[in-house]
Amino acid sequence: MTHKHWDDIFQTTEQERLGWYEPDTSLTWKMLKPVGPGEGRAVFLAGIGTSSLADEMAEAGWSLLLNDLSPAALGILRSRLPAEADVRLVAQDMAVPLPDDLPGVDLWVDRAVLHFLTDREAIDGYFQNLRGLVRPGGHVLLAEFAPDGAQRCAGLPVHRYSLKEMEERLGDGFVAVAERRHVYHNPNGDPRPYVYGLFQREGA
Template identity: 35%
Template sequence: MPDRTTHWQNVYATKGEAEVSWFQDSPTISLDMIRAANPDRGAAIIDIGGGASRLADALLQDGYRDLAVLDLSANALDAAKKRIGVAASKVDWIVADATTWRPAKAYDVWHDRAAFHFLTDSGDRAAYVARLRSAIVPGGHVVIATFALDGPERCSGLPVQRHDSASLAAELGTDFELVETRSETHHTPWDSTQAFQFSRFKRRG
């Protein structure tokens, strides 16, 4: 099995934006949850595992000015930058693994619809949470979407770890309070369905 970076570089080198199961034309629930966190337009927001997602486009259109997108795949980020065009210069594009990355700044909102459920090893999940803790400000919000307990067991040829809000709360620890959780039946580009859950937490303090 190739390492994570090689795997995702290959995925985005060989498939178009709408040729992957997780493609969304509009990231509606992600946007709703970020807006519900009520960040001002200068708030620092990071999308973990953002890849070629259209969330950055939507947040720019909403007027947010301090955005970052982190992904293992430079190919994925390049696709997003090409799609967004000139406005892509307003986004901090970070090529890194969320389990080993060293955040250079603090964020008000941490969003992840793509990375956490691929962390099937407990050590990787602990490393991810350590980075999250070092990056999110007190009172900041964390939105994590994963495959739900009745969702797929594999994605893009890789095993996944399915979650609900309780298992995510256990991973994040008592410093984070669950604020809301929502279910989504995601329709893939080829008309199959996948069960997702979205949970938003607020850091205490």
């Protein structure tokens, strides 16, 4: 997958018109309650796009590893964040190995990114990256289209997830902590059912 498809969307669409625009991230914060405070801890935000979750997590004291396939999205987001925020940009496809020098993280958050990986090799690559980066005791929040959710988004096919499949893909050593079904309404008012799963890695 190249970044052009996503760059075009971010460069030609107002943030509020993006098909996944979420003005209120309170559900994510509710799901993240068991994770605890951000000070002195690092989060990897996979495919963060231009989400205000990044601004909020910086404000809450998290060190940010901001990933997206689209350099255009990361450019918009970085220019919005305070210059002094502790941020590293990771512009790449989540299906291919992450740079070796990334620090381990206490939290991994993905809303509506993983479901764009549709072939086995890409999905395996994503979970290899996740397992390589999340520290023992760390948490993972995945929010993906539910089994009865839409079959396409942003003009692309998606792979829909149940909590069970999330658990299976994470593999041994991750325990489900919380689950939530949520029907998001996109800017056109169309319902988009999601499954949210919070997991914790054993150990620490």
